[in-house]
Amino acid sequence: MPRLYKLWLALIYIIGLSALGVLLWVLGSILVNGLPVVLKYGIGLFTNNIPPPMFLFFGKPEVGLAPAIVGTLMVIGIAFAISLPIGFTAGILIAEFKHSKIAELAEELASTLVEVPTITAGISIYWLLVIPMHNPSALAGGIALSLIMIPYIAIYTAETYRKVPMVVKEGGLALGLKYSTVLFKVIRGLVLPGVISGVLMALAKGAGEAAPLLFTAGWNDKVTLNPLDQVSTLSVLIYKFGFSSQELWRELSWAASFILVFVIILPLIAISKIMVKKHEF
Amino acid sequence: MSSKYAIEIESLNIKIGNKHVIKDISLKVPKNTVFAIMGPSGSGKSTLLRSINKLWDLYPEVKVSGKIYIDGIDVNEIEAHELRRMVGMVFQRPNPFPHMSIYDNVAIGPRLHKLYKKKEELDKIVEWALKKAYLWDEVKDDLKRKASKLSGGQQQRLCIARAIALKPKVLLMDEPTSALDVVSTKRLEESIVELKKDFTIVIVTHNPQQAARISDYVAFIYNGELIEVGPTKDVFTRPKHELTEKYVLGKV
Structure with missing residues (x-):
């Protein structure tokens, strides 16, 4: 019985940690993928318009959000x-x-x-x-x-x-x-x-x-x-x-x-x- | 219309749900006295007290009938908040506003009722009330301290100061020392005796010794019925009712 209890406890820990892991993974991937883009376009991201759909035909468009x-x-x-x-x-x-x-x-x-x-x-x-x-x-x-x-x-x-x-x-x-x-x-x-x-x-x-x-x-x-x-x-x-x-x-x-x-x-x-x-x- | 009695209660009945808690009680409380309502736990004393300032209005399951007059004024003729402006209350457990300072706890009544014109007048009211409640000396250096930081006994005296800052006609006290230690209880009893110079005090207690120590008149309530009422000395030395005698001797 105690062994079973330990096993059960271990399972709870693993599930709990993996839930936390998922959260950290989501936040981490946003950080890893998002931050470089923010740094790349800098302040313009906050002041420029969103490039129009046909941006490829307009040379180098302004990029912003x-x-x-x-x-x-x-x-x-x-x-x-x-x-x-x-x-x-x-x-x-x-x-x-x-x-x-x-x-x-x-x-x-x-x-x-x-x-x-x-x-x-x-x-x-x-x-x-x-x-x-x-x-x-x-x-x-x-x-x-x-x-x-x-x-x-x-x-x-x-x-x-x-x-x-x-x-x-x-x-x-x-x-x-x-x-x-x-x-x-x-x-x-x-x-x-x-x-x-x-x-x-x-x-x-x-x-x-x-x-x-x-x-x-x-x-x-x-x-x-x-x-x-x-x-x-x-x-x-x-x-x-x-x-x-x-x-x-x-x-x-x-x-x-x-x-x-x-x-x-x-x-x-x-x-x-x-x-x-x-x-x- | 002024009366020689601070409070007159005529055939008061209170039902909570189907339970008949107060049974046809009539009482008269003379002005500037300490009037104790004593009785064992569950006898209905607190229920009676809370009907005097209509606190039961908030609880639809409680039905109050009968007449209550404060200084000759029928309480059913005036709004609950007007009545409570005349009838202060100190509760069983200290209930200061925990987020406010000592000063603000006392000042809030006069402030919201706009009882002063200048800040200095408010300062005076606060000082007066804290002195009357025997708390001033302990807190005068730090009136900005939060009320929740005070000891239980100090909090209870703060609640007295808060109530009397409005200079009510009557002060109701619902077992105010039940949550306090012996020293705090003694302090509070001293302040009660001092307070009767300015106010009429009705105090509920389950402790006959306390009633004997501080009250001028006492009513003994048992099972929702008024068993005996009279000057404290008479009730304690020559009780008319056998049950009163037993209770006073601690046998009930």
Whole structure:
């Protein structure tokens, strides 16, 4: 029996380490393939337009990812502006008004939405918005992404507010303060790090999603700041260029992966984790 | 409309779910006294206390009926937050706002109720409240320290300071020493006796000795029923009810 136990333990270790290995391999390959491209094209990557499809006929094209970087920020910004108020309100509702039917419904909805395949958010916004507007756009992409981000923010917010002991909230109420004052002023300092951490995690999740944007955000070789224009994003660019037979496209796909993971997503997750640490009292 | 009683309770009944926890209790608490509610664990004392400042409003499963007047004002005629502005509370376990400084814990009530015009006035209120709670000397050099860094006894006195900073008419205390050691308990009891000059205090305790030490009036509650009430001296020296005598002697 002890020998069997040891064998079992060894197996657990091997499986655990290989899971970690896969993660490191993914990150490592992005680093190894992406960083050289970023160094090769340098700052131009962040300022130049994406070379047009016929770049081979135009001599030496400018090589850059600026439209995809700006597009990502626009789409994420729009999604953030929509999902923060809705997600936060839903989270408060779920945590603090648990006796109401709407709160129950909101919780069900949030936990279901988290599980829904993200591509369905894309297709539904395509039917709802892109077809009536006759054009994909940063706005449509942002709305599709907000469907992914709202449940994240709601769940994180609810968790954070639930963590505050009832007796602390009662301490505020006993001072003759309204419930809303207790929630938004008295315990603000206690919940803010947790809520911000949730928002950052939602942003990281949103930034990495390609599926909801495929039908909704469109494509653009050039930088635009008009939310009704089509935009390219890093995630969609990775998808589009990743399989290409052209060396330059594949290079750009790796560079975009590097920027997305090491410049946008990992820092967001890191800040979020630090926030959560600070939240413990 | 002012009354000579700080609190009047008339035929109060409280049900939690199907359980009848407080059974038809009526009480009158004279002003500027310490009024102890004593009884064994589970007798309903805390339940009774929490109905005085309508804390049960948050719990739909708790049904409160009967009349409660604070200084002659029917509590059902005013909003819960207005009532709680007049009735401070100190809880069984110290519950300071852990993320705030000592100063902010005391200042937050006056700040959010806008009770002052200048910062100096707020400083004065904070100092006054901390002194009244017998905490000032221990914390005056470092008011910016986080409340969570204080000892349990200090946290509880901070909670008293937080409550009295609003100068309520009544201060409710729900077994405030149950989580404290002997020295802290003694300190807290001293501050309670000091506080009755300014406030009416209702204190719940499961410890008859504590009731005898600090209270002017005492009510004995058993199984949700009021067994006996009167001046502390009378209840402890000449109890009218056999059950009270047993309880006071530690036999219940």
